Amino acid sequence: MTNKKRSHQAEVLIEGMAEKLNRQIVGSLVACVHCGNCTRSCHYVLTNPDDPTFAPAYKADRIRKIFKRHFDWTGRVFPWWVGAKSIFTVEELEELKDIVFGKCTNCRRCSINCPMGVDYATFNRMMRGLLVSVGIMPEGVAVVSKDQWEIGNQMGVLPEDYIDTIEWMSEEMQSELDDPTAVIPIDKMDADIVYTINPREVKYDPRTISDAGKIFHLAGENWTMPSEGWDMTNFGLFSGDDALGGAVAGRVYEKAKELRAKKIVISECGHGYRSTRCEGPNWAGMDVEIPMESSVITMLRYVREGRIKVDKTRNTKSYTFHDSCNNARSCGLFEEPRELLNLVVTDFREMYPNRSENYCCTGGGGAMSMSEYTPLRLKSAKIKADQLRETGAEVVVTSCHNCVDGLTDLIKHYKLGMEVTQLVNMESEVNKGSGFNVSIPRRSIALSSNDFK
Numbered sequence: 001m002t003n004k005k006r007s008h009q010a011e012v013l014i015e016g017m018a019e020k021l022n023r024q025i026v027g028s029l030v031a032c033v034h035c036g037n038c039t040r041s042c043h044y045v046l047t048n049p050d051d052p053t054f055a056p057a058y059k060a061d062r063i064r065k066i067f068k069r070h071f072d073w074t075g076r077v078f079p080w081w082v083g084a085k086s087i088f089t090v091e092e093l094e095e096l097k098d099i100v101f102g103k104c105t106n107c108r109r110c111s112i113n114c115p116m117g118v119d120y121a122t123f124n125r126m127m128r129g130l131l132v133s134v135g136i137m138p139e140g141v142a143v144v145s146k147d148q149w150e151i152g153n154q155m156g157v158l159p160e161d162y163i164d165t166i167e168w169m170s171e172e173m174q175s176e177l178d179d180p181t182a183v184i185p186i187d188k189m190d191a192d193i194v195y196t197i198n199p200r201e202v203k204y205d206p207r208t209i210s211d212a213g214k215i216f217h218l219a220g221e222n223w224t225m226p227s228e229g230w231d232m233t234n235f236g237l238f239s240g241d242d243a244l245g246g247a248v249a250g251r252v253y254e255k256a257k258e259l260r261a262k263k264i265v266i267s268e269c270g271h272g273y274r275s276t277r278c279e280g281p282n283w284a285g286m287d288v289e290i291p292m293e294s295s296v297i298t299m300l301r302y303v304r305e306g307r308i309k310v311d312k313t314r315n316t317k318s319y320t321f322h323d324s325c326n327n328a329r330s331c332g333l334f335e336e337p338r339e340l341l342n343l344v345v346t347d348f349r350e351m352y353p354n355r356s357e358n359y360c361c362t363g364g365g366g367a368m369s370m371s372e373y374t375p376l377r378l379k380s381a382k383i384k385a386d387q388l389r390e391t392g393a394e395v396v397v398t399s400c401h402n403c404v405d406g407l408t409d410l411i412k413h414y415k416l417g418m419e420v421t422q423l424v425n426m427e428s429e430v431n432k433g434s435g436f437n438v439s440i441p442r443r444s445i446a447l448s449s450n451d452f453k
Ligand code: SF4
Pocket: 031, 032, 033, 034, 035, 036, 037, 038, 039, 056, 057, 113, 114, 115, 116, 117, 118
């Protein structure tokens, strides 16, 4: 990289920072009192105790120095006093890239443990977006972003392959239920529910689509899947690219509106739920009037209303539950998945710590796309592996496709011998006579970072 190019990148990055700074981010940038609470919260620190560069406060200071130099009067007048600094060297830009993409999964565990309300993950994401805007990013981030911009979903699933898969799963469902009316409707107008999914389901795990279809059918739901705008995942949440975030979320909202759907249901995916339901309207600059909910809540409602019957005694394995950071810590989805899980299993073993204090699966809503950080990611997963092992459970359930892959990867690495599944898989099998059977969890696909290349 030439000095001229690097200097231009730094200039554009600073200009972009000026646009992205808001009260929440500035508040986080100025509030740190260096108490160290966040250090004890981060799984990277806990698994690399001798390396101070993993501490959230250290990582935050790399970004804070730039903020102070350019946007804070103390840094402009007395840069030497407050440690303010511009980005000057190629090495510093590379270090920044490794920090924001490779040394933090944006899990927000440090954020909720900060007495000053510093939300490091928020400005870490901001810096990811700024680096992406000047072309500095891991190759996997560039590849996935390109697929989502150009093909419309982050796994590059072609429109014809999506439709073929839905039709195939529809046929499977019909034959399994032996019911010709059991179909997966596509682009049905005025449905009560439009069901959006993760492209991973199409590409690697299509049974989750037919499992959801069976539940909707048995509950007598008026539902549909959209032919476009079906990818509720959003790589913009991971990459920090707000424009991508707005474009992707906008496609989902526009299609649901075109179909006059009454509700958008989001399949089990932490970053999909957070980006589509919570962050997407802001990125897209849209007032979204259609209500949105996680399929966990939809499934739980069916059981509570008696539209789906479950028989937990048919399930004899031992289960634990992994909270997805995005679902739980960022969106408050703690109790619903546990309530649903306890309706379908007899042996549930809580993992500690849990809910908002749970540790990240280390998949981080997109971290598996960056193969250069895989060894570090798996090393930092030890704390999660220990958590899982201590439960003694045979199966870990999670409500997130990304966590399924993150957990599968670390279970293999640490030889835990556990299965991984989601609630939709556990609730899908029909009891041919008296209601509902809880199926043996199916997890046929173990992804690794290479699958994203
Ligand atoms: S917990 Fe908050 S105030 Fe304390 S060092 Fe971390 S970011 Fe700073």
